[in-house]
Amino acid sequence: MPSQTPDREIKDRASPFRSKEERALDRDQKREAVLRAAVRMFNARGFHATSLDDVAASLNISKPTIYYYLGNKDQVLLECVTRGLGELAEAAERVREAEGSGLDRLRAFLLLYAKVNMDDFGRCVVRTGDEYLVPKNAAQFRTLKRRIDGVLRTMIAEGIRDGSISDGDVKMIAFTLAGALNWPARWHDPAGPDSPDQIASSMVEILTAGLAPRAGRASD
Amino acid sequence: MPSQTPDREIKDRASPFRSKEERALDRDQKREAVLRAAVRMFNARGFHATSLDDVAASLNISKPTIYYYLGNKDQVLLECVTRGLGELAEAAERVREAEGSGLDRLRAFLLLYAKVNMDDFGRCVVRTGDEYLVPKNAAQFRTLKRRIDGVLRTMIAEGIRDGSISDGDVKMIAFTLAGALNWPARWHDPAGPDSPDQIASSMVEILTAGLAPRAGRASD
DNA sequence: TATGCAATCTACTCATGAGTAGGAAAATTG
């Protein structure tokens, strides 16, 4: 007599019949794959130079399937940059709980910031100007970016207050740091010899120490 | 009796009849105006989002006139970035003759570099990716950029050699500096309160000194 | 005065690419 209440522990992986949850997962994975393919192409060719037909072709699907999963091109871009900014927000959250001097915490944040800027969605954030989005979406984009900038400025201000960062114009320091660490989004080649980790720590070190030699570390 | 050999000294400014040179000048000015209008629009809206019809309309001319003066859209963009890179090369040239330590010279160059990145053509260089140009033009663009990067690296290496710059990975230092100073091309508003001069010197100061406080300058 | 060149325009062509209509095949559910 076949069981009417099938044991949830026994999962026949090879079964062609998927449960509701499994199918939802499946759907999510497809959605994810489409988004990933889109952001990669946007990064490689630029948003305007990328057609959704191209994105679709790279996945062996048709354009309407992209609309089915993600909506129109503007929504696709918005989701890409929102993801990237989400990763940055998460980095900020993780550092919020960290301890150490203001400079220590800032450095920790900058390392994460730099690394996000070298992954698919982070790169997209850097490469996308507000001009690319329709006004409504652009406003949201700016809001999220402003929030990250706010976190950065707060950290700098805290470091100045506790003396671990030398005094200066907080806004200008923030722009300088962000600019330096955004730039790899433009030149870094994931297939190249330098890992994002190396690049990030190298740059943060340079920014912390400055160009001029420090008294404490005589070079010869 | 009217003079058969008119006095070259007497120039009737209000004359509707222009000499050959005057008309050539006229032409150059028009060409210049078209190029300037184009680069401004590229910077404001992005290259792909700018139509040559829009550029033409902003000057009260028609699209074929742009083709008459500048050629196709790709050539327009190439000329814009070539101008910007030319300004950078000129900056490098000016610094080559300067004296002082490696750091002094580097700082002088960085100041000029930053300022170029806030003018029309410099901004265009920063905002334009190779992907925007047809392969042939992209190759030329890359060559010119590499040349500037070479100058920057040479200066850093000289500073390290003479001890005015602390030792480190030259390539990474160059990218860090360039990134920080390129970024204003994205956010600087010429109509805003901060002048390019102020921004440039502020950023160069931050990059030179680094975030961490220096022993010599106790803050309190 | 005729001929040519310089500077522009109007009015196209043509390709590309966003977005949609409508349907079909599979899976799911009643």
Add this chain to the structure above:
DNA sequence: CAATTTTCCTACTCATGAGTAGATTGCATA
């Protein structure tokens, strides 16, 4: 099995924008 939902496709429409053809106007020079 019938009805419904999910997933995906073919085959459009339609706007935009690059680039061109060919005419026009007017000054310039032989």
